[in-house]
Amino acid sequence: QVRLVESGGGLVQPGGSLKLSCSASVRLSNIANLGWYRQAPGSEREFVARIFNSGDTDFADSMKGRGTFFRDYDKSTVSLEMNNLQPEDTAVYYCKAYLYSYGNFWGQGTQVTVSS
16 A cells, blocks of 8 residues: 655645645655646546656646656655646645556645635
8 A cells, every 4th residue: 555645735826836745655666657636626636747757747738837846765755846826726636646566546635725
């Protein structure tokens, strides 16, 4: 079993930035890819961005040009810095890790609210 713990959410003004972190209970080298998803009230959960073990990244159109990944192998943590946040970015953000032969694991989520 893999445990993921998100942190870094909060309240930010439009145009501001937040850095979300996802700490894993396994080494990052064991994770094939780690992604961020979000779910706004009344909406389906949607893909935001992901990073592969190789370092390649993939961003939803809504996050392209505004997101940057960071990896800390010592802390088994992957962070996503999001810039120029807007009210439509308000949602609960979840991280998901995919491990070969084990499948997907989800964190419990962290709230991001963009409001003046």
